[in-house]
Amino acid sequence: MPRALFSLHKPEYALLFFPRLKKLGWEIIASSESYDILKKNNMLASPLKIITKDDFHIPFPPTLHPLLEQALTLEHEEHRIDLVFVMPYPFEIGLDVGGHTLLGLACKGGRWPVCTPEDMEALLLEMETQGGVSVATHHRLMATSLTKIASFYMQQVQQMGPVTDGWLGFLAKELFEGENPYQKPAILYKNFEDPLGLAAFQQLSGLAPCFTNMADLDALVQSLVLGQRVFTECGEDNHIFLCLAAKHGNLVGFGCSRDDPEEAIELALFGSPRSIWGGEVITNFVLDVHSASRLLFSERRKKMLGAGSWILDIIACPAIHTEGIELFREKNQKILVNSHLSHPNVVWPQWQYRGVRGGWLRQPPYHFVMDLNKVDWLDEKPQGITLDSLKIAWVAAYSSNHGGNEVALAKDGYLLSCAGGPSTVEAVETVIQRAINNGHSLEGATFAANAFFPFTDAPEMLVNAGVKWGVVPAGGKKEPEVRNFFQKHDVRH
Numbered sequence: 001m002p003r004a005l006f007s008l009h010k011p012e013y014a015l016l017f018f019p020r021l022k023k024l025g026w027e028i029i030a031s032s033e034s035y036d037i038l039k040k041n042n043m044l045a046s047p048l049k050i051i052t053k054d055d056f057h058i059p060f061p062p063t064l065h066p067l068l069e070q071a072l073t074l075e076h077e078e079h080r081i082d083l084v085f086v087m088p089y090p091f092e093i094g095l096d097v098g099g100h101t102l103l104g105l106a107c108k109g110g111r112w113p114v115c116t117p118e119d120m121e122a123l124l125l126e127m128e129t130q131g132g133v134s135v136a137t138h139h140r141l142m143a144t145s146l147t148k149i150a151s152f153y154m155q156q157v158q159q160m161g162p163v164t165d166g167w168l169g170f171l172a173k174e175l176f177e178g179e180n181p182y183q184k185p186a187i188l189y190k191n192f193e194d195p196l197g198l199a200a201f202q203q204l205s206g207l208a209p210c211f212t213n214m215a216d217l218d219a220l221v222q223s224l225v226l227g228q229r230v231f232t233e234c235g236e237d238n239h240i241f242l243c244l245a246a247k248h249g250n251l252v253g254f255g256c257s258r259d260d261p262e263e264a265i266e267l268a269l270f271g272s273p274r275s276i277w278g279g280e281v282i283t284n285f286v287l288d289v290h291s292a293s294r295l296l297f298s299e300r301r302k303k304m305l306g307a308g309s310w311i312l313d314i315i316a317c318p319a320i321h322t323e324g325i326e327l328f329r330e331k332n333q334k335i336l337v338n339s340h341l342s343h344p345n346v347v348w349p350q351w352q353y354r355g356v357r358g359g360w361l362r363q364p365p366y367h368f369v370m371d372l373n374k375v376d377w378l379d380e381k382p383q384g385i386t387l388d389s390l391k392i393a394w395v396a397a398y399s400s401n402h403g404g405n406e407v408a409l410a411k412d413g414y415l416l417s418c419a420g421g422p423s424t425v426e427a428v429e430t431v432i433q434r435a436i437n438n439g440h441s442l443e444g445a446t447f448a449a450n451a452f453f454p455f456t457d458a459p460e461m462l463v464n465a466g467v468k469w470g471v472v473p474a475g476g477k478k479e480p481e482v483r484n485f486f487q488k489h490d491v492r493h
Contacts, residue, residue: 003028003029003080003081003083004026004027004029004081004082004085005028005081006030006031006034006035006085007031007086007087007098007099007102008085008086009096010087011036013085013120014043015043017085017121018045020128024127027046028045029045029050030047030048031048032048035047048068052065052067061097062098063099063101064098067079072084072105072109073105082111083111083112083113083114084102084103084105084106084114085114086099086103087099087115088100091155100148100153103145103148104149112133112141113141114145115145122137123137144170144171150168158350158351162362167360168191169189169190169191171188171189172187172198172199173187173209174186174187174188174208175187175211175213176209177210178210178211179210183211193347196221196338198217198218198221202337202338204320204328204336204337205329205332206332206334206335209334209336212248213314213334215249216280216314219246219249219399220246220249220280220282220314221282221316221341221344222366222399223244223251223254223282223395223399224244225345226395227242227392228284228343228345229345229369233369233371233372240256240257241256241257241258241259241260241261241264241283242256242264242284242285243255243256243261243268243283244283245268245279245281246280246282247278247280248279250401251395251399251400251415251418252271252276252279252418253270253271254267254395254396254415255267255268255269255271255413255415256392257413261291262294265281265291265294267413267414268281268414269281269301270300270301271415271417272438273298273301274305274438277310278312279312279313279314280315280316282315282316282341283317283341284341285318286317286318286320286321286342287317287320288324289321289324291324296331297310304439313333314333314334315328315335315336316336316337316338316341317337318337318340318341319339320337349365350364351365352364370398370471378486378487382446382469386469388413389410389411389414389446390410390446390469392410392415393408393410393415393447393470394408394448395408396410396418398450400418400420402421403420403421404421404422404451405421405422405426405427405449406420406427406450407420407427407428407448407450408431409432409440409445409467410447411440411442411444411445416435417432417438417440419431424449424451424453424457424458425457425461428461429461431447432461432462432465441466443466445465445466446467446468446469446470447462447467447470447471447472448471450473452472452476452482453476454477456485459482459485459486462491463486463491468491469491470491
């Protein structure tokens with residue numbers, strides 16, 4: 001009779017998988033918590049002591065017992081264990097050396113190591129339908145467990161300071177291709193549980209996403225998180241409909257509405273209706289058939305540009321009605337859903353990495369959010385739709401990557417344009433021209449900049465364009481001069 005060992009930080013999973021293994025003819029041995037919950041529910045498992053033979057106290061966890069090592073590594077051991085289902089307790093609770101050791105011993109002995117409920121489900125399904133387990137599945141289970149072990153010890157290393165570091169992840173999804181067709185294979189990995197992590201999105205239609213799709217979606221999620229947080233700070237809005245449109249991860253549209261999700265979509269798409277073609281859209285609200293149809297075709301766009309189809313590559317939302325899914329399937333567009341987009345409060349990683357030649361760079365994650373109560377207003381704080389526009393401009397400027405010195409313009413609750421450049425003058429020049437090219441009037445618009453203005457040249461361009469509100473970081477030797485310039489021209493910032 002084959003034997004499985006359960007040692008679970010979340011013992012309720014023992015109840016889920018015990019009956020299926022038992023039906024397949026397995027004996028289940030369980031550590032204390034898993035054994036107790038099984039016994040309480042009249043599921044007869046064997047206690048760990050049938051192997052360790054110790055009824056007395058030992059000065060180390062029973063999972064580290066040498067007889068247990070024999071059962072996991074020797075080929076013809078009397079109490080041979082063939083499968084271990086181990087869910088170690090989290091690093092925040094303590095150092096579960098015993099749990100990770102069990103996984104390591106299972107790998108050493110050529111057993112089946114399982115460390116997630118998802119892998120246990122897949123393993124059982126293969127047993128039930130195929131009558132056995134393939135070599136490929138065995139290798140995948142071992143790779144997953146060894147990665148978990150390495151990640152566990154890497155977390156300990158990271159607590160020792162910046163002398164050493166590591167970067168490990170678990171296979172989450174094989175991608176269609178890399179940034180270019182010749183860059184294959186391309187893979188999405190995950191390294192910690194984030195409800196808004198890309199691995200947590202469910203794809204409902206379209207081809208498998210590529211590397212660029214995933215990178216763009218990640219940038220768009222970051223923009224939505226910043227937008228949600230800046231709109232809900234100080235309890236100003238319990239909920240507001242937000243729709244963000246981007247091309248290659250940079251915002252080209254951002255619309256908000258307190259009453260009508262379709263209005264938010266319309267405002268986002270017509271920020272730059274030409275740029276969004278082939279781009280990405282994300283919302284913090286569920287799409288029904290009416291709002292979904294707004295993302296497919298527009299008579300207004302047809303009159304403006306000669307073609308009414310938006311041809312969006314990615315649409316991400318908390319959920320979508322069945323009728324809406326069918327609309328997008330006809331166009332083979334990629335629909336990705338994640339219920340946490342309704343209230344997108346991201347779990348920030350401890351570190352942010354960037355691969356470079358010979359290694360990688362590391363820094364704390366980018367999670368700054370503008371606090372309007374700490375802005376040094378030259379005049380009164382803006383209200384209503386002007387304040388909404390200011391928030392939109394800030395999100396665009398602080399989450400886009402146009403080469404530095406990003407500046408964004410917004411008005412009437414939607415984004416007009418965003419741009420950057422080698423200098424603030426070039427950034428402002430570009431952002432104004434982009435807005436004009438899209439047919440927007442800048443009279444009374446708001447701006448946000450993510451770098452201070454060293455001189456009054458860029459501010460003068462904004463004033464001449466008709467901008468009346470804005471936020472800009474403090475700094476620079478000539479900050480008093482810049483402040484006085486804005487005040488003199490009645491630009492409240």
